[in-house]
Amino acid sequence: MVATLWRVITLSLAFARQLGGQCQRIVTERILRKMSAYPKDLDQGWRRRLRSRVLRWYDQNGRKLPWRESADPYRIWVSEIMLQQTTVAAVVPYFERFIERFPDVRRLAEAEQDQVLHLWEGLGYYSRARNLHKAAGVVVHEMNSRFPESADELEQLPGIGPYTAGAISSFAFNRPAAIVEANTLRLFSRLIELDIDPRGIQGQKKLWKFAGWIVSRKRAADFNQAVMDIGSQVCCPVDPKCSTCPLMPSCKSFEQGRQSEIPLKKPKPKITDVTEVSVAVRKGGRYLLRQRTDSERWAGLWDFVRFEVRDEDVVTVQMPERRQTKGPAALPGQQSLFADDSAIALSQLPPSLSARVNDLTGTMVRSYEPVTEIRHAVTRYRIRLLCLVCNFEDGRLKQGAGYQWCSRNQLRELPLSTTGRRFAELLDACR
Ligand code: SF4
Secondary structure: OHHHHHHHHHHHHHHHHHHOHHHHHHHHHHHHHHHOOOOOOOOHHHHHHHHHHHHHHHHHHOOOOHHHOOOOHHHHHHHHHHHOOOOHHHHHHHHHHHHHHOOOHHHHHHOOHHHHHHHHOOOOOOHHHHHHHHHHHHHHHHOOOOOOOOHHHHOOOOOOOHHHHHHHHHHHHOOOOOOOOHHHHHHHHHHOOOOOOOOOHHHHHHHHHHHHHHOOOOOHHHHHHHHHHHHHHHOOOOOOOHHHOOOHHHOHHHHHOOOOOOOOOOOOOOOEEEEEEEEEEEEOOEEEEEEOOOOOOOOOOEEOEEEEOOHHHOOOEEOOHHHHHOOOOOOOOEEOOOOOOOOOOOOEOOHHHHHHHHHHHOEEOOEEEEEEEEEEEEOOEEEEEEEEEEEOOEEOOOOOOOOEEEOHHHHHHOOEOHHHHHHHHHHHHHO
């Protein structure tokens, strides 16, 4: 079936070529329309007008951002990886610190992974940092420190997907590569009035094809920056600013009054509530930490003893008065960390929690001080994290579990998760 279709297309194009350029264009567009969901009136005239509106807007409104000041593929790559899942405002200070510490790909490749993760602390999605570090090694050792120019080659590097490859290829080398990310996904879906899920396989195919079709051949870098900016600043998720939008005359959703229903929403994931305990086991001035493994959330970061707790582990504790004024995440006076169990003294750790700490680390702890409760979300989990500090009483560190005693200075240097860092800062402030 596919072979037959391909043969028909090839023959049609060959026939059209014989008749001349104009005819070839018409046949190509007809085939394109048949294979896609573009509205019928998207032709080369529509595309020409769209491109000139986009570029005119960019010449007057393009944002000045630290990574746009040069066409250095290294800076563009770092910024694009940071910008995944994160806002521009949040990324700017991270980007500047990162570039100051690792000004080129060679310096990044030479760094220890811990140093890279430490600079990434707070940005989240730490696999991005690990892959960045890995890819720097490949560029330096296998490509003589030169980034490839084509999106296809860039995609071979660790952590570089189709969007990042297209962004580097177009922004750094001005190649007409397609890009689709959150902002352009919304903008393109509205421009062509895409009536299917833009995140599904078919929707993605159509959007990527459309992105490759409209990108300017001469000013690919400016064009792609511009559509991302228009998507984020004008064609907003809620209440798009259609009345001031430079692309309004080209927009099929606006024409049909459907801009608030497109792109079609994806179903909301079911949220699961989870309670976890983070225990800072203390011995003298040192705490027990381990580096999280590749198969875990926040791989490569360091953490206190942390585990999920179930209903039977719960008790009620009174937060000490002095915690009220300590640190940004200090708790109010009465804080219900666990469900009621009056048989357990305030300072005594429930046996099930004590057993879990012993099982994970080999150490014995019996009493605890509550430090804080942190609520946060990871993907579809809503997590309530109870942070306790316990004095080491007995036992030997379990072999192979990866735990080690870390001084407070090490605690400041090691890369921690955002919640781990908040906990560590409170421990510092409480002493
Ligand atoms: S007219 Fe409105 S919906 Fe269409 S691209 Fe512009 S802002 Fe988005």
